[in-house]
Amino acid sequence: MPRPISKRDDLINAALVLFMKKGIKGTTTRDIANRAGISEGTIYRHFSSKEELAQKVFEDNLEKFWRFLRRELRNTRNPEDMLCAFIKGIFEFARKHHRRYSFIFSAHQTELRRLSRGKMKPKRMLARILRLGQAQGYFRPMQPDLAAAMILGMVTQTIFYMRNGLIPVSYEDVIREVAQSCLRMIRTETLAGS
């Protein structure tokens, strides 16, 4: 078995690029096969349908995103650091693996909606960080899921506009500003003056 999982990965990679470029419905199996350098029929040796392929692409990317985030958070203990690392992690992932990032945050909102239920581990991770910070007095009391949604939205929307050239600020400054804004939003009152 020289390259046991290679063809499958070629397929997933080719599909990712095309799904992002033209949507899932807009991508044909022929497109995918051509880009992966295989024949159409071979797709069905690895996946039972185009739909399953799309689902696997999504899961594959989510998994990679998830592992990336966990690595970013490895050496943080302080809830504030954790939050900053989380935010920075998303920005970094989006920069290094933009297609993966983009697929996770756009495809699943329309064509794969039914497949992504309950799979957004990152959002749950964020809520956990917030709860921890609240318990330790770093963050003010607010519903953690609500706060998580807001923070996630801040980050992803900023990335979206940044990618489209609509935010005339350097990459590093954007990350710093987003992280600070975030803390400003959720820090406990008494810390505001510090």
Added chain:
Amino acid sequence: MPRPISKRDDLINAALVLFMKKGIKGTTTRDIANRAGISEGTIYRHFSSKEELAQKVFEDNLEKFWRFLRRELRNTRNPEDMLCAFIKGIFEFARKHHRRYSFIFSAHQTELRRLSRGKMKPKRMLARILRLGQAQGYFRPMQPDLAAAMILGMVTQTIFYMRNGLIPVSYEDVIREVAQSCLRMIRTETLAGS
């Protein structure tokens, strides 16, 4: 204007519902014609193609969204009030016209990307409010487009999760919390203690 004059509006409404339910590619012209109560061929008397119809649906909704927001902001002068009205306006529009809202904020990100360039007036409106607030000393200095992106993301992501039942907070509390978090994020330092 209870019922539109022409079939054109029937078409746009029928298309909106279906585009949201099944995506643009996933919706057939037959579906649209059936729901609009006309025949397939008639679609092409009003629009040159399905693609143009989709574009017109998007513009139509964006226009309605835009008018709705302007109405919400009519009697505000204070930048903080304007910002709160803006935020509340989006929430209200999303509640009252969820399909329109949803189409604007999700469909265009994938299937209509090329059609929505530079048409997001609301985001420009938000940036203007921020600039105004900064000039009058209400808001701390930050790049207005960046702040606008963050605020827009906070709001839209919150609405998305709320619709999916992932935020266990009452509608009114969510709006209040989002607005306050927003102010907390962008207010000048000296106001923090107030």
Added chain:
Amino acid sequence: MPRPISKRDDLINAALVLFMKKGIKGTTTRDIANRAGISEGTIYRHFSSKEELAQKVFEDNLEKFWRFLRRELRNTRNPEDMLCAFIKGIFEFARKHHRRYSFIFSAHQTELRRLSRGKMKPKRMLARILRLGQAQGYFRPMQPDLAAAMILGMVTQTIFYMRNGLIPVSYEDVIREVAQSCLRMIRTETLAGS
């Protein structure tokens, strides 16, 4: 409505010819469309699938066969005459509409088996004739369904071999011989010497 059912009939006729020539599975929708002088898509305006088309072809032929047989039996009262008319009717139908006949008696045995359950009215008609003849003393006592099966088999197998040139006897003689053999087989004993 100049020719309201014409296309549908063209389709059924084209399909019949091809199904007989190459089997149902062996016939492509493209073949059918070409022969019917229409485009492939048009098939699906009249039938929801190739399978449904095949079923309708079968039912259509069975219905025509059934009507043909009833007409042949119209002016018979005597059970023996009825039986002879029945046998002659099958031969005649096979000669005049051989493709229809052939489809009824061969296709349904393999590819359409599940569709023809309980639809073989002719066999039930034959059993009824036999029962009547037994009640009136013309035919000897035997299980009518068994006798019907035997007679049907005699006739259809003979037609099959005749079509293939394996029976060197004139058409009229074959019919006469089959009918007489049949009577000989089922007549009551006392009639044997006549």
Added chain:
Amino acid sequence: MPRPISKRDDLINAALVLFMKKGIKGTTTRDIANRAGISEGTIYRHFSSKEELAQKVFEDNLEKFWRFLRRELRNTRNPEDMLCAFIKGIFEFARKHHRRYSFIFSAHQTELRRLSRGKMKPKRMLARILRLGQAQGYFRPMQPDLAAAMILGMVTQTIFYMRNGLIPVSYEDVIREVAQSCLRMIRTETLAGS
């Protein structure tokens, strides 16, 4: 010979079962390989194509049928006994090896028509019996091929309906009745009263 030496027989047996269940066209080489416990490619080491396999299946079954019939007729001399043994032989073969029987008498009529020309030895055997019986005065004069066709039809059709539960008569009675009916049909007149 409990287990065949080679995979070839495994293949033929697997193919037979599947061809009967789903037709030749309806059976895939993968199905066959799976059921035979070999890999797809191996089929082509034994047969040059699926079509050849099907043909060999047919010939194999016909050969077994033929040998079975000859064995049944071994100890008969009297033409009437031979005929009865012949009829009984078909019923027995159909009962003991129904799939083989069924394949011979149904598959070849549609999907294998071109392959079965002139191979129906049993029918020729039957004609020979009839000629012999006529020469010895047992059977009345009739064209032997025609008589053979009728008898074969009687038997096969009866078996077909019996298998489908449409003939409410015991197996033994059916055989007896068919044999007697047959004799009644072809015996010379003078024997009718006996």
Added chain:
DNA sequence: AATGAATGAGCCTTCATTCAT
């Protein structure tokens, strides 16, 4: 203007066959 039957390009999927291992 409106209709809806017809079109035909193209889609996803299947499967007999091949061939490197």
Added chain:
DNA sequence: GATGAATGAAGGCTCATTCAT
């Protein structure tokens, strides 16, 4: 000899678009 991944030619079916009525 056997394997099973890969092939690629169809196959059944869909659907945006056209056009005679």
